[in-house]
Amino acid sequence: MRFVDEFREPELINKAADEIRRLAVPSRHYRLMEVCGGHTHAIYRFGLKDILPENIELIHGPGCPVCVLPMGRIDDGLTMAQDPDVIFAAFGDMMRVPGTQGSPLEHKARGMDVRIVYSPSDAIKLAQANPDRHVMFFAIGFETTAPSTALTLMRAKSLGLGNFSIFCNHVTIIPAIRAILDSPDMRLDGFVGPGHVSTVIGCRPYEWIAANEKKPIVVSGFEPLDILQSIVMLLRQLKNGKARVENQYKRVVPWEGNRAALAAMAEVFQLRPYFEWRGLGFISQSALRIRDTYAEWDAEQRFNIPGLRVTDPKAAQCGEVLKGVLKPAQCKLFGAECTPEHPIGALMVSSEGCCAAFYNYEHRKTAVVTNINASA
Numbered sequence: 001m002r003f004v005d006e007f008r009e010p011e012l013i014n015k016a017a018d019e020i021r022r023l024a025v026p027s028r029h030y031r032l033m034e035v036c037g038g039h040t041h042a043i044y045r046f047g048l049k050d051i052l053p054e055n056i057e058l059i060h061g062p063g064c065p066v067c068v069l070p071m072g073r074i075d076d077g078l079t080m081a082q083d084p085d086v087i088f089a090a091f092g093d094m095m096r097v098p099g100t101q102g103s104p105l106e107h108k109a110r111g112m113d114v115r116i117v118y119s120p121s122d123a124i125k126l127a128q129a130n131p132d133r134h135v136m137f138f139a140i141g142f143e144t145t146a147p148s149t150a151l152t153l154m155r156a157k158s159l160g161l162g163n164f165s166i167f168c169n170h171v172t173i174i175p176a177i178r179a180i181l182d183s184p185d186m187r188l189d190g191f192v193g194p195g196h197v198s199t200v201i202g203c204r205p206y207e208w209i210a211a212n213e214k215k216p217i218v219v220s221g222f223e224p225l226d227i228l229q230s231i232v233m234l235l236r237q238l239k240n241g242k243a244r245v246e247n248q249y250k251r252v253v254p255w256e257g258n259r260a261a262l263a264a265m266a267e268v269f270q271l272r273p274y275f276e277w278r279g280l281g282f283i284s285q286s287a288l289r290i291r292d293t294y295a296e297w298d299a300e301q302r303f304n305i306p307g308l309r310v311t312d313p314k315a316a317q318c319g320e321v322l323k324g325v326l327k328p329a330q331c332k333l334f335g336a337e338c339t340p341e342h343p344i345g346a347l348m349v350s351s352e353g354c355c356a357a358f359y360n361y362e363h364r365k366t367a368v369v370t371n372i373n374a375s376a
């Protein structure tokens with residue numbers, strides 16, 4: 001199959017759903033974590049939960065980079081951009097993420113120079129177009145986006161661009177999975193592995209999950225049939241008592257990853273000793289910092305970074321939702337104080353955030369049905 005339509009073909013989807021029902025042992029409850037926020041979005045968007053048997057529970061994982069970034073890092077970036085000479089540049093999905101004093105967009109409304117860019121190289125163009133100002137790019141994401149940040153830093157260096165820096169908030173997926181597996185309140189049977197990250201890191205880094213933790217993991221694509229096929233592959237392994245890494249997304253993910261992208265990352269980044277994640281706390285060697293050879297373009301080394309540590313609002317249960325301990329609707333603020341229009345937590349902002357996905361595709365649907373029934 002080559003085209004998106006084929007991965008949405010109802011007949012094939014029904015076949016996969018039948019196979020899932022055949023493989024799932026009725027007396028057993030399966031807890032499968034979809035690591036990637038893109039999968040969470042697709043699961044809600046295509047209503048995949050509705051066609052799974054009730055004893056297959058999908059747990060949302062920590063794979064939404066905006067969601068796992070603690071509020072202190074957003075405050076740090078915005079504090080550095082208080083300087084009127086600084087232009088704060090970031091991707092659009094960062095713009096509504098709340099810091100303690102408001103989101104980047106709210107700061108823009110108060111006069112801060114905040115710009116949306118569509119790639120890190122756009123931030124370079126912004127710096128070239130504004131030689132009297134300093135452009136600070138707020139870089140965020142897993143290994144999926146880190147290579148483009150790395151190439152941008154290499155380009156800034158080759159251009160000798162003096163009015164440009166990057167505030168690096170890139171994180172790495174494997175330590176987060178390890179932290180989840182170490183969590184005492186988490187019992188999982190297997191993983192729908194992240195597709196986008198794996199295009200860069202490949203499948204090998206997951207082998208310890210199968211070998212040491214005896215959990216199957218299937219790297220998956222993002223179309224409905226991809227996800228259902230991945231669940232079939234997980235159930236087959238579980239039925240046969242196996243724990244292996246399998247690659248359902250072969251049309252995109254090479255087993256060995258993308259060597260050129262990994263080399264660019266190795267040139268520019270090194271692991272931080274530890275990094276704070278929202279909901280998961282400090283995780284060792286789970287994030288990237290810019291190497292000293294690129295210090296001139298490292299916002300953390302150029303500016304006086306406050307290093308703020310901020311806890312989420314007390315009633316917000318983003319941490320528990322991120323760890324998969326609570327479902328989005330079980331958060332006390334869900335749908336009342338916290339909505340996509342007025343987000344309290346980042347999980348309600350990003351399209352990959354499970355609260356936003358649940359709200360947009362499940363909660364609204366239920367609300368419409370309730371209203372129709374009430375008015376009938």
Ligand code: SF4
Pocket residue numbers: 315316317318319321328331332333334335338339343344345346347348355
């Ligand atoms: S509903 Fe809002 S506050 Fe609650 S977990 Fe989701 S994003 Fe966080």
